[in-house]
Amino acid sequence: MAELATAEELIDAEFLNSLQRLRLVARRVPRGGRFAEQRSAAQGAGIEFQDYRPYSTGDDLRAIDWNIYRRLGRVFLRLFEEMEDLPVYLLPDHSQSMWLEQPPRIRPCLRATMALTAIALGQHDRVGIFPFSSEMKVLVRPRTGFATLPSFAARLQTLSPGGQTDFGQSLSRFSGLRLRRGLAVVISDFFDPGGLPAVLEALKRIPHHLLLVQLVRPSDSSPDLQGDLRLRDCETGESQDITVDVAVLKRYQNAYRQFQNGLTSFAQKRNFGLLRLNAEQEVVPQLASLFENGRLEI
Amino acid sequence: MPAMLAGLAAIAAVLFLLQRLRVRFQQVDIVTTLFWRQAQDENRTRVLTQRFRHIWVYLFLLAISFLLWLAAAGMQWDRQGQRDYLLVLDGSMAMTSEAAWSAAVDQLQTDVAALPVNQREVWLAQTPPLLLLQKGEHEQLLQARLTAQQPKLQTSQLSAEIHRYARRPDRRAQTQVRIYGRHRLSSEAQALLPSGLEIVYRNEELTSAENRGILAAGLQEAASGIWDRVDFLATVHGPAQPWTLQLNGQASSIQAQPTAHADGSSSLLFVDLPARGQRLDFELTGADQLQADNQYSILLPQRTPIPIYVAEELQATLASFIQADSGLLAAPLADAEVIIRGSNSAASQVPCLTLTPASAAFAFEVRSANYQNPDDLLASAMQALAMHQIDGLALAQSLQREVSLAVDTNGPQEILMWQALLDPEHGFVHSKAFPQFLARAVRWLHGDSLQANWPPAQHRASQPSLASTSRSLILDADATLRLAAPSSASNFDGVASESNSWPLWTWLALIALALLILEWAWFQSGRLP
Numbered sequence: 001m002a003e004l005a006t007a008e009e010l011i012d013a014e015f016l017n018s019l020q021r022l023r024l025v026a027r028r029v030p031r032g033g034r035f036a037e038q039r040s041a042a043q044g045a046g047i048e049f050q051d052y053r054p055y056s057t058g059d060d061l062r063a064i065d066w067n068i069y070r071r072l073g074r075v076f077l078r079l080f081e082e083m084e085d086l087p088v089y090l091l092p093d094h095s096q097s098m099w100l101e102q103p104p105r106i107r108p109c110l111r112a113t114m115a116l117t118a119i120a121l122g123q124h125d126r127v128g129i130f131p132f133s134s135e136m137k138v139l140v141r142p143r144t145g146f147a148t149l150p151s152f153a154a155r156l157q158t159l160s161p162g163g164q165t166d167f168g169q170s171l172s173r174f175s176g177l178r179l180r181r182g183l184a185v186v187i188s189d190f191f192d193p194g195g196l197p198a199v200l201e202a203l204k205r206i207p208h209h210l211l212l213v214q215l216v217r218p219s220d221s222s223p224d225l226q227g228d229l230r231l232r233d234c235e236t237g238e239s240q241d242i243t244v245d246v247a248v249l250k251r252y253q254n255a256y257r258q259f260q261n262g263l264t265s266f267a268q269k270r271n272f273g274l275l276r277l278n279a280e281q282e283v284v285p286q287l288a289s290l291f292e293n294g295r296l297e298i
Numbered sequence: 299m300p301a302m303l304a305g306l307a308a309i310a311a312v313l314f315l316l317q318r319l320r321v322r323f324q325q326v327d328i329v330t331t332l333f334w335r336q337a338q339d340e341n342r343t344r345v346l347t348q349r350f351r352h353i354w355v356y357l358f359l360l361a362i363s364f365l366l367w368l369a370a371a372g373m374q375w376d377r378q379g380q381r382d383y384l385l386v387l388d389g390s391m392a393m394t395s396e397a398a399w400s401a402a403v404d405q406l407q408t409d410v411a412a413l414p415v416n417q418r419e420v421w422l423a424q425t426p427p428l429l430l431l432q433k434g435e436h437e438q439l440l441q442a443r444l445t446a447q448q449p450k451l452q453t454s455q456l457s458a459e460i461h462r463y464a465r466r467p468d469r470r471a472q473t474q475v476r477i478y479g480r481h482r483l484s485s486e487a488q489a490l491l492p493s494g495l496e497i498v499y500r501n502e503e504l505t506s507a508e509n510r511g512i513l514a515a516g517l518q519e520a521a522s523g524i525w526d527r528v529d530f531l532a533t534v535h536g537p538a539q540p541w542t543l544q545l546n547g548q549a550s551s552i553q554a555q556p557t558a559h560a561d562g563s564s565s566l567l568f569v570d571l572p573a574r575g576q577r578l579d580f581e582l583t584g585a586d587q588l589q590a591d592n593q594y595s596i597l598l599p600q601r602t603p604i605p606i607y608v609a610e611e612l613q614a615t616l617a618s619f620i621q622a623d624s625g626l627l628a629a630p631l632a633d634a635e636v637i638i639r640g641s642n643s644a645a646s647q648v649p650c651l652t653l654t655p656a657s658a659a660f661a662f663e664v665r666s667a668n669y670q671n672p673d674d675l676l677a678s679a680m681q682a683l684a685m686h687q688i689d690g691l692a693l694a695q696s697l698q699r700e701v702s703l704a705v706d707t708n709g710p711q712e713i714l715m716w717q718a719l720l721d722p723e724h725g726f727v728h729s730k731a732f733p734q735f736l737a738r739a740v741r742w743l744h745g746d747s748l749q750a751n752w753p754p755a756q757h758r759a760s761q762p763s764l765a766s767t768s769r770s771l772i773l774d775a776d777a778t779l780r781l782a783a784p785s786s787a788s789n790f791d792g793v794a795s796e797s798n799s800w801p802l803w804t805w806l807a808l809i810a811l812a813l814l815i816l817e818w819a820w821f822q823s824g825r826l827p
Contacts, residue, residue, distance in 0.1 A: 097329035097330060100327060100328075100329050101329065189329065191329055191330040191332060193330070193332065195332055223328075225326065227324065228322060228323050228324065229323055229324050229325075229326050230323035230324065230325040230326070231325075231326055231328050231331050231334050232325055232326065232328070232331075233329075233331040234327050234328065234329060235329075235330070236331075238331060239325070240331045240334050240335060240338065241323050242334055242337075248338065249337075251336070251337035251338075252333050252334060252336075252337035254337075255332075255333040255336040255337055256333045259332075259333065
């Protein structure tokens with residue numbers, strides 16, 4: 001089993017510098033948050049003028065547009081767009097499959113988690129971490145402040161190999177947390193024993209906007225296997241006797257392609273983000289390539 | 299035992315090779331088997347509810363399995379497994395030679411040991427036929443039962459035995475009949491057999507032996523016409539010489555008249571043997587494979603002259619006829635057994651030929667109490683008295699009256715005839731029919747009978763024939779002829795070659811092995827899922 005990266009490896013200076021120019025931009029965050037940099041649906045004392053509405057009892061007198069009153073003799077309020085924070089919920093997968101192979105997927109998973117955490121905290125958004133495997137747990141409750149970043153790294157370092165991936169169980173519990181609507185980022189290989197249908201069914205139940213970060217590696221689509229093999233699933237322990245030849249390999253690739261296409265189609269239909277990170281390469285450059293002009297609008 | 303151990307070693311070697319060739323999986327831990335499960339076709343065939351796949355592979359494996367199963371079950375060729383074997387030992391006179399009997403018995407025991415116990419049945423062809431070994435009985439029983447059996451001096455019952463078997467309702471359609479002995483079925487007898495019966499001769503060496511034997515022999519009336527003499531005729535297969543002839547155990551000096559025939563046989567005719575009731579022993583001498591057909595014995599008939607009394611008034615007319623017939627002897631009235639008398643003579647208890655006056659109603663009248671039906675008596679009299687030889691028309695014209703025959707079933711044995719018929723002017727006594735009539739009439743009255751064609755015409759039989767013999771005995775001519783027949787190609791060759799060929803299960807196993815190798819090659823090349 002692979003060892004987890006140290007906290008220093010997760011948030012070294014170079015890593016943080018490379019993230020500074022990246023921003024997560026939400027089209028509009030739901031109201032109810034604290035003041036921050038994301039445009040929200042709330043109208044109030046912001047900077048950007050948004051609309052007028054007739055005055056009603058109890059409204060703040062400071063918001064009355066007196067120029068209109070002088071011209072028209074009627075009282076209207078000027079409404080401004082509220083700038084609030086974006087709740088970002090990071091769900092890293094720490095199931096058994098993330099710890100297998102060299103290098104293990106858990107490292108880019110945590111690097112991506114830390115990167116997104118740093119980006120979100122850097123723009124004053126609220127970040128919570130909910131790792132999952134066979135079930136979900138709350139590792140870091142949503143909080144703000146870039147200064148808390150080391151504590152995120154420290155908490156992530158405590159993660160240990162979980163059990164069998166169970167998207168249905170884990171995400172169902174996450175959906176029941178009554179969190180403010182925000183951005184849920186699922187960082188995983190999405191290999192659930194129940195197959196793609198179980199994954200998609202679980203994702204549909206999440207009441208947040210979704211960003212799916214899939215950790216892949218070239219051997220997923222082109223496994224370097226040949227001959228008579230007893231393939232053992234590292235999570236379920238089930239063995240599969242198989243003779244890998246050209247025909248079998250071709251059928252495997254077809255099955256994997258269908259899985260990937262199904263995930264892509266799901267994200268496109270629901271307007272969710274889908275990032276595929278090569279687990280064998282550095283995470284930040286791959287993330288940066290996905291942020292157009294340093295912005296990833298979700 | 300060595301074969302069994304070799305088979306076990308071969309099986310162990312094959313299993314060892316198969317074990318070596320078994321698929322050995324290398325275990326690899328992977329993140330998920332999700333896609334491999336979908337990729338592996340075998341997983342899908344194990345689901346009953348899905349579409350049946352790889353039908354050709356299934357049929358291929360089915361063929362291999364069936365072949366192995368049939369081979370393991372010891373399947374045999376239909377010719378061996380589904381037919382019976384009827385083994386028939388000839389117990390006739392043709393097997394009286396000790397060497398022939400031993401050879402046939404030895405061959406029989408060898409075959410019985412080699413044939414399936416539940417498919418063979420052994421019979422001894424004699425009268426009556428004897429079942430030597432039933433189906434399922436151990437072969438050792440045959441040896442014990444054969445010790446009490448010997449060939450008999452009787453004709454061969456082989457053909458009858460085989461045809462009796464052919465009619466049995468419980469026999470199998472396919473049966474091989476193996477014959478042990480010298481006898482061979484005639485082509486006519488074989489043609490009558492059902493098509494499922496295959497005849498195989500297992501002692502061809504016996505049938506090829508040289509043999510000389512009596513095919514037929516018998517007595518006939520002496521061609522010379524002498525009443526107390528007979529001729530003896532014998533037909534011999536092979537050369538006629540040498541031979542011996544004995545009468546009552548004494549060598550006879552009578553010479554034979556040999557005749558050779560185109561078919562290789564020959565005839566020996568002994569003429570004018572005295573018919574005194576002696577025992578005649580005729581034997582072919584010289585080296586021979588079969589002695590039983592070399593001897594023939596018969597009792598000659600007892601022919602003594604009949605004492606006859608002729609009345610004084612008739613002596614002048616009839617004495618010369620009586621003297622000319624060697625079967626008749628003139629005797630005083632008291633010693634006579636037949637009387638020829640006139641109509642005025644006193645009644646007598648002795649059978650009489652009575653000459654009646656012209657006033658009698660019928661020219662001839664035959665009386666006998668031995669017949670109930672007059673028609674039977676009339677038919678008997680016509681033949682016994684050779685009445686057909688009498689020229690009745692000439693007599694009637696000469697006598698100026700009808701000449702007729704009457705019968706009477708009442709009264710003593712008697713023949714009545716007109717005395718006028720003896721008058722020379724009517725010509726009856728000078729005709730060739732009269733001596734016949736007189737001789738036959740006397741013998742009929744005496745209780746003897748003569749053949750219709752007696753006496754034989756002189757020089758009639760230039761080629762003596764057994765068809766004309768009065769008593770002929772046909773020996774087992776088949777045995778004599780077939781024993782001497784040249785050996786023909788045995789149809790057992792096919793059976794022998796069959797037994798040498800590999801059994802069916804071996805072929806099945808070999809085919810299964812070939813298919814297994816083919817399957818392995820296909821599997822290795824990826825052409826077999």
